[in-house]
Amino acid sequence: MNKEFHITNTQREILSGLTAGFLTTTVTHPLDLLKIRLQLDPSSNTKVFQNFKKQINLIYVKYSFAQTFQNLYRGILPNLIGNSLAWSIYFTSYRTFKDYRHKEIERLDSNLTSLDYLTSAFAAGSLTAFLTNPIWVLKTRILSTNKSDPGAYTNLFDGIKRILKEEGILGFWKGFLPSLLGVSQGALQFTIYDTLKYQIKNDDHVKLEIYEYLYMSCTSKIISLMTIYPIQMMKSRLQAYENITERKKLRTLIKQIYYREGIQGFYKGVVPNIIRVLPATCITFSVYEEMKKIF
Incomplete structure (x- = not known):
């Protein structure tokens, strides 16, 4: 970068996170849509491939590639906004919390521990979960239906208006409790990722x-995801449109699913x-790390 154009570390984290989130979401959105629909399927049939085939049949429109493509990418706007913002906020706040902690222990001539x-990842995840929960509510409800389904949100702005009208401002924070509990996934993922990174890269130069980025990101994501x-899954159920009238609590939902x-x-x-x-995490971390180098 030349001397006339200089960005701060915070700006670099924001730009890298936005870029990584945008590219990842664009590539993997159809699989995200399938995941949401499978999570919201209340049937007792747990045969993976049967459920998968059922949801594909609901999306696929015979003799119409355009309609099938539209169904696969339904809800891409809130997903793009949500993931771009979430990764940007997360990477930036995670870096901030780590730097703060590093200054505290620098006097002790010590290194950051797992x-x-x-702790830094959990704090960053909690902040991100609170700020982005409204967009995840909208995303879940839009992705769970096709545009022609009865009661489906027609677009992002229709969803915002209807939530405000039918549920009030607190409707945007449905599912926040499991989101907050789910922060532990991101915290666990980043802990494993940075621990592996420190073991491999013990010199900043x-x-x-x-x-190596692919190995670290895949390993950390698989362990945290399965845990x-x-x-x-419960967050998606609580945020779903069907839960508006039933207003299920987390404890009730757990018993019902079981x-x-x-x-x-x-x-x-x-x-x-x-x-x-797996590809999403690889894309996100690889793009994030490479964009930081560029910026």
């Missing part, structure tokens, strides 16, 4: 290769989610 990474996935769908019910949609998150 606990420091975990060493540049890691793309395959916290049931919380993510007795109607069994333990497997808590892992509905996990297959397309794994298929989605």
Whole structure:
């Protein structure tokens, strides 16, 4: 970068996070849509491929590629906005919390520990979850239906108006409790990621290769995803449009899923989610790290 154009570390984190979130969401949105629909399927049928085929049939429109494509990318706008903002806020606040903690222990001539990474990631995740919950409510409700379905939101602005009218401002924070609990997934992921990164890169001047970023991001994501996935599934159920009239509480929802769908019910949609998150995580972290170098 030349001397006439200089950006701060915070601006670099924001731009890198926005770019990573935008590209990742664009590529993986159809799998995100399938994951949401499988999570919201209340049937007791837990055969993965049968449920997967059922949702594909609902999206696929025979002899109309344009309509099928439109169904696959329904809700792309709130997903783009949400993921771009979320990654931008998360990376920026995570860096801020780590820097603050580093200054505290610098006097002790010590390095950040896994606990420091975990605390910073949890704080960043909590802030991100609170600020972005409204967009996730809108995303979940739009992705759970086709545009022609009865009661479906026609677009992002229609969803905003209807939530304000039917549920009030607090409607935008439905599912926030499991979102907050789900922060532990991001905290666990970043703790594993940064711990692996520190072990591989013990010198700030060493540049890691793309395959090393892929290894760290995949390992951290798979472990954190399988550990916290049931919380993510319950968040989707609480945010769904069908929950407006029933107003289920988290405890009621847990009992209902367990007795109607069994333990497997808590892992509905996990297959397309794994298929989605592996390339998504690889894209996100690789783009993020490379964009930081460019900026």
